[in-house]
Amino acid sequence: MKTRTLLDGFDIEQFQLDLIGWFEKEQRDLPWRKDNDPYKVWVSEIMLQQTKVDTVIPYFNKFIEQFPTLEALAEADEEEVLKAWEGLGYYSRIRNLHAAVKEVKEQYGGKIPDNREQFSKLKGVGPYTTGAVLSIAYGIPEPAVDGNVMRVLSRIFLVWEDIAKTGTRKLFEAIVRQIISRENPSYFNQALMELGALICTPRNPACLLCPVQAHCRALQEGVQTELPVKTKKTSVKQVAIAAAVLKDEHGKVLIHKRDSDGLLANLWEFPNCEVAHSRENPERQLEKFLKEEYGAIVQLEKPFAVLEHVFSHLVWNITVYDGKLVNGFTETEQLKLVDEREISLYAFPASHQRIWREYKEKKTGG
DNA sequence: AACCCGTGGGC
DNA sequence: TGCCCAAGGGT
Numbered sequence: 547m548k549t550r551t552l553l554d555g556f557d558i559e560q561f562q563l564d565l566i567g568w569f570e571k572e573q574r575d576l577p578w579r580k581d582n583d584p585y586k587v588w589v590s591e592i593m594l595q596q597t598k599v600d601t602v603i604p605y606f607n608k609f610i611e612q613f614p615t616l617e618a619l620a621e622a623d624e625e626e627v628l629k630a631w632e633g634l635g636y637y638s639r640i641r642n643l644h645a646a647v648k649e650v651k652e653q654y655g656g657k658i659p660d661n662r663e664q665f666s667k668l669k670g671v672g673p674y675t676t677g678a679v680l681s682i683a684y685g686i687p688e689p690a691v692d693g694n695v696m697r698v699l700s701r702i703f704l705v706w707e708d709i710a711k712t713g714t715r716k717l718f719e720a721i722v723r724q725i726i727s728r729e730n731p732s733y734f735n736q737a738l739m740e741l742g743a744l745i746c747t748p749r750n751p752a753c754l755l756c757p758v759q760a761h762c763r764a765l766q767e768g769v770q771t772e773l774p775v776k777t778k779k780t781s782v783k784q785v786a787i788a789a790a791v792l793k794d795e796h797g798k799v800l801i802h803k804r805d806s807d808g809l810l811a812n813l814w815e816f817p818n819c820e821v822a823h824s825r826e827n828p829e830r831q832l833e834k835f836l837k838e839e840y841g842a843i844v845q846l847e848k849p850f851a852v853l854e855h856v857f858s859h860l861v862w863n864i865t866v867y868d869g870k871l872v873n874g875f876t877e878t879e880q881l882k883l884v885d886e887r888e889i890s891l892y893a894f895p896a897s898h899q900r901i902w903r904e905y906k907e908k909k910t911g912g
Numbered sequence: 913a914a915c916c917c918g919t920g921g922g923c
Numbered sequence: 924t925g926c927c928c929a930a931g932g933g934t
Contacts, residue, residue: 594930601920601929635918638933672932692930712913715931739930748928749923778927779915809917857918896919915934922928 551723552703561761562734564725568757569737572744574599574660577606580777582732583660584683585616592643592670596636605634616658619644620651621811623910625893628812632893633673634754642670648707660684673715678735687731689722691715695735700774701746701764711776782857787834787864789818789898791905792844795872800842801892814892816901817842818864828865840881843873851904854899 576599578590580725589609593602603692609630613619618625624644631640650658658679659665666676677690689695696709696718703721707714722883727734745752753765764770792800801814821828829846835843851866877883884892889902 591930596917596929596931597919598921598929635920637932638917639931642932674931678930690930693928694930726916737928743930802920828925855918859916859918917931917933920929923926 552705552721556703556725556761558725560592561725561758564757564761565741566727566730566733567731569740573736573740574744576748577603577610582683584660584679585619586610587683588644588658588675588679592639593634595639595675597634597742601634605631614645616656617651620656621646624812628893629891632813633896633899635896637813637895641812646671647667658683660686662688673719677719681731681735685730685732687723687726687728689719689726690739691718691722692739694739694746695722695725696740697748697774698738701751701770702758702762704763704767704769704773706773706775708777710777712781757847765776779855785822785860785862786821786828787818787862788821788828788867789816789864789901790832790836790844790846790867790869791816791901792836792842792871794867794883794896798885799889800871801882801884802840803880803882810895812893813895813898815894815898816866821865830882832867841875842871845870845872850908851901853897853900853904855900864897864901866904868905 564632568864578586587688588626590602593606593609613622613627613629619775622644627640628637631637634640650656650669654664659668660680662676662680665671666673667681671679674690674692677688678692680686680688681690693709696715699705699718699721700707700709702755705717707717722735722738741756741758745756749771751770753759753762753770756762756765759765762770764773800817802817804813804815806812817836819832819839821831824831833844833846836844846867846869849865851864853862853866854862855862855864875881894902
């Protein structure tokens with residue numbers, strides 16, 4: 547007896563022709579598509595993780611201008627590299643990429659590995675990035691399954707598995723291994739993603755414009771808007787933060803470098819702490835924190851801003867105080883007094899860029 | 913396997 | 924406004 551499979555009745559060759567033909571005609575003109583330099587492909591793939599194309603474009607152009615080659619990035623210092631990533635988010639991406647690029651320079655003579663075994667061992671390189679770089683830069687038929695590909699294929703093959711679950715990706719990789727073009731795996735993978743971005747969108751997919759509509763089982767069944775199945779996450783934790791812009795008698799500003807692990811690792815910030823919902827004033831709690839943690843005696847004034855900053859997994863409710871640095875403290879690599887002009891030299895997360903913007907507006911605005 | 917890790921835009 | 928979304932990886 548024969549087992550029914552997902553691919554029964556599926557015309558693989560025609561699908562490849564329709565998909566790649568559409569991509570050749572309709573693909574967007576993107577800066578990382580000007581050549582297939584493995585370094586540039588790699589950088590673009592890291593930047594594009596969980597990040598929209600429109601957001602990435604200016605970062606990519608500036609990054610490549612600043613670090614045109616793998617060697618240039620490998621030799622750059624950490625602060626400079628982190629500054630280039632400022633505002634992009636998921637900062638472990640750049641820390642891992644920098645480490646990985648150094649590894650390639652030292653262990654592989656600067657040549658990015660062209661096989662799964664070696665390339666996927668590099669820091670920050672997972673199953674998706676491995677397939678993307680190997681197929682796009684080297685023409686190797688490896689699956690590159692991202693959110694787009696899972697959405698597109700779940701509709702084409704009527705897959706009802708929950709794509710929010712970690713293990714589901716493997717199912718789609720198995721499908722791609724069976725249908726990927728051996729002649730042009732680069733365009734095949736890119737076309738699946740491009741289709742997901744332009745036509746087979748999460749809501750209101752443009753099925754009438756779709757180059758592979760004849761192959762789509764979800765469209766045939768009229769259930770394209772019910773796929774993919776994706777369970778939603780629970781609501782995020784709220785955290786109260788008290789922060790301060792502190793100046794000494796010379797008008798210099800106190801900034802602090804965050805820990806090398808965890809949230810916003812290695813980025814600079816204005817001194818702050820989480821405040822508990824206790825009877826003690828937030829000001830008191832912040833003063834105590836600054837004294838105990840930094841040895842800084844401060845005079846806090848009224849808060850000049852209250853900001854909400856939403857992360858993917860938590861929310862900061864930040865009360866920002868104006869303040870004077872009354873007593874000395876020990877300046878270290880992690881704790882610095884800097885001139886206002888020098889603030890722009892340090893990499894701050896978006897939340898603290900907002901704090902500084904509010905502060906400047908308040909000062910210049912009156 | 914579930915959770916941590918950013919940000920900005922669309923509806 | 925609140926929620927969802929985006930070319931994921933590490934632990």
